[in-house]
Structure formats: C-alpha cells, structure tokens
Amino acid sequence: MIAIDYYGLAAAAMATSFLALLMLSYVRKRTLSVWHALTIGTVAGFAASMAQSYTGLIDWLTLGIMGVSTSATLFVVGMGAMCAVMVYNILATRGKTAVR
C-alpha cells in the first residue's frame, strides 16, 4: 500500500502556488482563461519540481508545515504571507497587479 505524504503534497502545492502567483504578476493579459491558468499552473509545477531537485525547496516547506524546525516554519510563514498578499492584491485590483 502506498502511503500518501500529505505534508509533502501541501508543500508542493504551496511552492507551485507561490511560483504561479509570481508568474501571474508578470502576465500582461488580465483576462485569463482556464487554458492560461492551466499553462501557468503546469509551468509553475515544473519550476517547483526543478527547485526541489536542485535545492530541496519542497523538503524545507514540508519540514516547516510539520513544525519540526522553527526556521523552516518561519520560511513557510514568509512564503504564505507573500502568497496571501499577492492573492489579496490581485483580488483588490481586479487582476491588475499582484505586488504593489
């Protein structure tokens, strides 16, 4: 039986969301379709997996989400704050800007 690592999944999702939001802040076209979202999501997921294989980014996020290490938790909080601010800015400006 394959055990699902929920913490690892959450960390991967977080890294992908962060990179997707960062890419979104550079996209000029503001009327995004499902296909735009899929493309950005795929590229962000690929970038996240590359970051994991070269730097262990998702491992650190997993440790932070698990609460094993205080510094990793701080890292997760920082990334979460950045994601939250970008989402807020996108919603508040109706998709015009992610970082103000």
Next chain:
Amino acid sequence: MGRIISQKNKSKVIRAFREPSAPVVMSLMALILICAAPALVSVIDDSDSYNYTTVGEVTSDNIGFAGFWSNDIPPDTDKTFVGLLDDNKVTATLTEPTSAEYLDQYRIQNLNTDIFDNLTKFLIVLDTDVDDRYPVKIVSGGQTYYFTQVDDTNVWEFSPSTIDKLKITSNESFVIVVWPAEKTSYIEMELIPYITGATIAYGEIIVGATGALLIVCAILATPWVGTTGLTVKRRRSA
C-alpha cells in the same frame, strides 16, 4: 541638428535601461530568496560533512529485530530473533537457524533518533557481504535513506544533510535494514556515528533569516506599506 538627434538617441537609451519598478524588484527578490536559501544550505551541507570529532553512542529503549521473508516460506516457520545492542555493536540471530533459508533481509528496529542531532557521518561495519542490488539503508517515518559502500568493503557510510537530520529526528526511532548477499542465520555489525560537540546550524539560520526577509517583502508588497514609508489615505474634509 546633430545635437537634436543625439538627444533623441540618448532618451531612447535611457528608456531601454530604465530602473525596474518596485513590484518587479520585490517579486524578483522573493524568487531569488526562495531558491537561493535552500541552494546555499545544500552547498554548506556538502562542505561541512567531514568535520566529525567524536564517536557517539546509538541507544534504544526497546530494540527489536525483524525480517523480510520470501514468499515461499512455510506457515509454521519460526520467525523469531534473539539480539543485542551493546556499545554500538549489534548482533541478531535467528532462534531457529534453518529459518534463514527464507530470510531475505534483517531489520534492526526502535533505535533512538537523538543520535542524529549532531551527527555528521554514520558508518556501519558489517561482518557479512551485502547484496549488490540492495544497499544498506535506514528507514524513519516512511522515508528511506541509503548508505554508500566505502571502497568495495563491508563498511557503509551515510552523511545526512540538514534536511535529512531534521526529518529523521522528527520521529522517535529508526530502523536499519541489511540485505545479506547469502542466506545467514546470524548477523553482526558495528555502528559508528561521528558527532560534533557543538553544531552551528548554518542551514537553519539561513532558511530562518530568509523566512524573516520574505515576511518583510510581503509587508512591503501590501498597498499600505511601501519602500518610502506608510501610505495612509487622507480623509475627505466635510
């Protein structure tokens, strides 16, 4: 006339190399921080793995022994072990030696993970050859960490990274798994964990500092706070 043309060209050049806007700088900085911090940590881990000083002691509150048995094992086969952990030496013996015919791997269980707190390198010296296909490994919390063979000998080593150590110590115990090359009813090994007296957790410091910087970036990315200070909306006078 010539002067006017040169001014036009100059303005074009200036426009081409204009300084990036604050959001661009902010998001680039966040991206660099996110990728650079773990990368730096992995580089430091590689350079730091040879600074071992003393040999620690592997402990266990309730050491256990188990095996991985082949599929054709008769149901009435005795699967029990007798074993001991004493002064970093582990011995494991099958209660019934004939059962070794069906035993594929030995598992030494319930070893305490606190040895990994300051560990730099973990050596295991075996008295038996190991199957080439299955290197010695430890398992902790569902994750597997492989040892590497030292110069084709029966010595196996593992230099855990900061992430490995944190992952392993997040569990209470770990398991050593050995797959002997030939069927045997007895296995003996010496555990040599090299530990440092005082470890400066560079990795954690870098990642923690990056987290703090990201929080600052997040605050600066809000519409209320910018690099020039607080942005407060003026109230309209009645």
